[in-house]
Amino acid sequence: MSDVLVHCDDVGKTFCRDLRTSLWYGLRDSAADLLRISRAQNTLRSGEFWANKHISFELKRGECLGLIGHNGAGKTTLLKMLNGLIKPDTGSITIRGRVGALIALGAGFNPVLTGRENVYINSAVLGRTRRETAAVFDDIVDFADVKDSIDAPVRTYSSGMQVRLGFAIASQLQPDVLLVDEVLAVGDNAFQKKCYDRVYEMKARGTSFIVVSHNPYQLERLCDRVATMAHGTILKIAAPKEAIHLYHSEQQKNQSQKPVSASLPQESSGNVRIHKVHLETDKGSETKTISTGDTFSICMECECFEHVSDLRFRLMVYSMSNVLIATIGSGSQFETRQFAPGRAIVGFQLETCGLLAGEYSIEAVVTSAIGLQLARMNDAMTFSVESHNPKVIEQTGATGVIFVNGHWF
Numbered sequence: 246m247s248d249v250l251v252h253c254d255d256v257g258k259t260f261c262r263d264l265r266t267s268l269w270y271g272l273r274d275s276a277a278d279l280l281r282i283s284r285a286q287n288t289l290r291s292g293e294f295w296a297n298k299h300i301s302f303e304l305k306r307g308e309c310l311g312l313i314g315h316n317g318a319g320k321t322t323l324l325k326m327l328n329g330l331i332k333p334d335t336g337s338i339t340i341r342g343r344v345g346a347l348i349a350l351g352a353g354f355n356p357v358l359t360g361r362e363n364v365y366i367n368s369a370v371l372g373r374t375r376r377e378t379a380a381v382f383d384d385i386v387d388f389a390d391v392k393d394s395i396d397a398p399v400r401t402y403s404s405g406m407q408v409r410l411g412f413a414i415a416s417q418l419q420p421d422v423l424l425v426d427e428v429l430a431v432g433d434n435a436f437q438k439k440c441y442d443r444v445y446e447m448k449a450r451g452t453s454f455i456v457v458s459h460n461p462y463q464l465e466r467l468c469d470r471v472a473t474m475a476h477g478t479i480l481k482i483a484a485p486k487e488a489i490h491l492y493h494s495e496q497q498k499n500q501s502q503k504p505v506s507a508s509l510p511q512e513s514s515g516n517v518r519i520h521k522v523h524l525e526t527d528k529g530s531e532t533k534t535i536s537t538g539d540t541f542s543i544c545m546e547c548e549c550f551e552h553v554s555d556l557r558f559r560l561m562v563y564s565m566s567n568v569l570i571a572t573i574g575s576g577s578q579f580e581t582r583q584f585a586p587g588r589a590i591v592g593f594q595l596e597t598c599g600l601l602a603g604e605y606s607i608e609a610v611v612t613s614a615i616g617l618q619l620a621r622m623n624d625a626m627t628f629s630v631e632s633h634n635p636k637v638i639e640q641t642g643a644t645g646v647i648f649v650n651g652h653w654f
Contacts, residue, residue, distance in 0.1 A: 342421025
C-alpha cells in the first residue's frame, strides 16, 4: 500500500441536465452538508444521470494509467474529482502526495498580464512559492520556447505558445501525481517530442500519471495500463493493446446500432449519390480486416440519376483519433467520360497497404471537375489493419488504379 498514490473505491458522480433543477439540488445538498443530514446517494433524483459510477482502481508510484472512451464517457469528470475540483457523490478517493493537473492548458492565463506574470500566478495556484518559481523560471521559459515573448501580454500569444507555456509550468512542479487531459495531442512534432521526453524523465523520478487521450499510439507509448470507459463506467483495465482493441470494438458496436441516416451522414447534389464504401481483397471478397503489405481495393458504390461527366472521386482515410492519414483521388481520368443513369462501382486498387496496425475510417467524396461537391459520405466505413511483419512500414508507395463497373482504367 505504501507505493499506491491514488486509490479510488466505488466512486460515483451525478449531474442534472436542467440548470434550474441542478441549482436547487445544489442548494439542498449544501444545506444538508451543513446540517450533517445524509441522503440516499445511490439513487438518482428526477433529471439526474450518472457521469461516473462504480469507478475503482489503484495507481502506483511511477505508473502511467491511460483513460480512453467515447466523448461523454466520464473521463474528464473523473480527472476533475481526482484534482479536487468537484467532489464525488459516492465512494472515496485517496491521494498521497502533491497533485498537478493539465486538464485545460492556458485556461488560467490572464490575457492582459505578461507571460512572466502568468508564470508566477499559475505556479502559485499550483502550490509553488515565489522563490521556488524563480529557481525554475528560466527552465520554464526555455522549455516553452517563449523567451522573446515572455514580457508580452498573453493575449498576443498563439494557441501553441500558450499550450507550451502551460505544460512547462505544470511539469516543472514535479508533482507526485500528474493528471493529463488530451494535452499531448496538441502542438507541433518538436513540442510533442519534448513533452514525451519530459514525461519519461518524471516517471523515472517516481511521478505517476493519469492520461486521457483518444490517440491509441500515444497511450501505447506512454501507459503501463489503460482503462476503457463507456457511459461513466470502467469496462476493463488492461494492457494498452487489449484496452484499445476493446475501445474500438465498442465504437464499432455503437456505430452498428445507429440508424443508417445517423451513422452515414452525407450530402448530395441530386445528380449523384454514394450508397456504400467497402474493401475488397485481391481475391475479390469483401473484408473489414487487412494486413500490412496486402494488395486490396477500396470500392465506392455510387448512383447517377442523370447523365453526368467530368467526375472526381476521392477517399480520405482517418485514424480513430480523427487524424487524416491519406487521401486517395481519381485525378483527371474521367474528364471526358460520361456516366449514364444507374449504379456504378468506382474502385481504387492499392498495391501495398502501408498503414500501421490499428483502426481506421473512410470518408468518400464525389466532386465535379471544378471542385463542386456532388456527394459526400462521412464515416462511410471502418476497417482494421493487422501487422504480421515486425518491421514498421513507414511509407506506402501505393499506386491507385481506377475501375468502373468491373472495367479497369
